[in-house]
Amino acid sequence: MTLYDVVLKNIKYNIQKYFIYIASLTFSVLIYFTFVSLQYNEQIGEAFAREDKMGPLLTGVSVLLSLFIMVFVWYSNAFFITNRKQEIGLYSLVGGTKKEIGKMLFYENMSLGILALVIGIGLGQLFSTFFSMILLKVMGFTLVVHFSIQPAAIAQTSLVFLLVMSITSLQGYLIAYRFNLIELFQAKQKVQQQWKPSYILAILAVALISFGYWSLLHAVESKSWADHFGRNFTIILAVLVIGSYFLFHTGSGFLVHVWQKRKKSYQRWKNLLTLTQLKSRLRSNGLLLTVISVLNAVTLVAFGFAYTIYFNTLQTLEDHVPFSYQFSAQSELANKKVTNILGAYEEHPLIFDETFEYLTVPGSANGLDSVPGGFHYYRDSFLVLSISTYNLLAEKLERSPVDTIQGENETVILGRNFIGSQKKDENVGTNLSLVSPKGELPFHVIGNKVETLFSYNVQPSVLIVNDSMYEQLKQSGTMHATRVIKVGNQKEANRLTDDLKAVYEGDGNETEWFEPDKGFYSFSESYQTGQSIYGLLIFVFGFMGLVFLVATGSVIYFKTLTEAAEDRKRYEILRKIGLSRKKVKALIARQTFLFFLLPLLVGITHSCIILAALSYVMDINFIYPVSISVSVYTCLYGLYYQMTVATANKLVNS
16 A cells, blocks of 8 residues: 555545535635635726726735635644644554655645645636626626636635645644654643632733723723824723633633532533533633634624625715715806706706805914814815805705804804714814904804715815805905705716716816815715725625634634544543433533634624724714624524534544
8 A cells, every 4th residue: 555545545534524624725715716816807907997996905815815824724734733643653653654654644734735725716716706796796886797717816826825735734744753652642641630710810801801891982082092092902902812811711710610619500410511621621722712702803893894884885975975966166158068967867856956155264273172184184274154155055955054153253163074973062162263364363163063065075174154254254265166966866876977077077177186176076976986995895804704704613623623532531431321422412512612602702792892982983883784794703603613513523422
């Protein structure tokens, strides 16, 4: 029998044992090939070219995935090597040399990798068109994707995974040289030592996590967070990770220790057998469970955030792009063309069409508690509206009007951050000044309205003043006239947008980036851009989440099987003393359930707190989309749990 015959027989007779390993590798290849094939797909490339070439994002994700997959494959392979040390010892005992055993392990791992590579690329090629259609659908494109083979994607995927498998196979080759015969046979003979959990570390774990949660939920009210967001967020993440480690390493063992103190807990056989080794197992796997819980939290935060933004795209845009169209007033001929085009589209009935004027006036915002970002973008200037003009527009937009402004030196600030919640009384009671021919005019802020009145990419700082003061400021400010239009079914008005934009550009307009009032702004274009960006994020984070799910589920799977194999004799003893196979299976399911449940619960809790903090900052409701994300993730996690219990039961209870 040759060395290759041994390798083939090992794979043939252990294919069920290797199933999850091969399936995980295959799925990793499938995901990586999907991203690479999308990069080389010409139809996808054309779509990305229309959206500021977002294709490079896929390139960055594919690099990140390759690094993560390399770590995952290395980690998974280490479990198999540990599980096979006794088998390696037997080969040495019957006369196999270290070189021959090393070659056998190298060839076997490479064979499994090549098998997964072929299956993964095959499935990826079959489903690449389907994945492309999903991507374009969530991005809002209506392109028809045709089946195509991407040789460059196949070559790149093969090169990356052959490199990864070569490295991990070398790890198996060297195992025969790293351990002597006695160490190989004693690899699974571990003595579980009883230990008493530390009360201090358990309390510290709860304190660290509680502090992290409290700090995140109160970040929106903290000046420290406003001034040092990046630093504070990094510190809090570190605190949560350290707290999670103490929670798994000591805190969970402390809870089991308290549970053991209750006599009633031992009246059920499941509790008696479950608690026996649970403390030691939780302690020894503290780092592993921490890493898994962090990956779960990262996955849920990334996908939950992207899905929330995508879910709220329409509402968010309606808040920040109040009109279907907004552009500077044109020549009389161009204005007539616009009016004629609007009348030709019956599917987009005209709701209102107004032209209003406003002023750009230099000023000083030193007296404000919070200086709006648009103030500096517009060259330290405010946009000024008369109260009569604002109330006219507010009526058209069905907003509450501004009450009469009594004093000439009183003003109401209007503005809304694109990201970030705002206090309704922000800057109320403070002072600012505007430049006039008579010098600086002081103004007292008597009100604040959190809303937008311009569709510009950067929202200006708007001041509402009484009509007499507006007439006075005309002498020092620059006057602008803008036309605003609202039509029905605005998010699907792409053809109407193209026609109106052609008139605008045909009237000799050239837009500069620092002159937002000269641009042409449409709700349909903004909606398409937002949908495509957030749709791409959902696609990317969704697939990365699946990779993380497969990785974390597989790691628990490998760890559970390894520990089940170590305890096989214990389960045999339980059956000999009268425990039925059904009860042994229930015991395996109960112990496995805790290892899946604990990191999942911690990950979900961390992600929900982080997303809740983001919801306060962004003033967006996360509840519905995050609930869907958590539910789907939990169901997929449950499938891994069922497969793990079934395989472990077959290994030790057959």
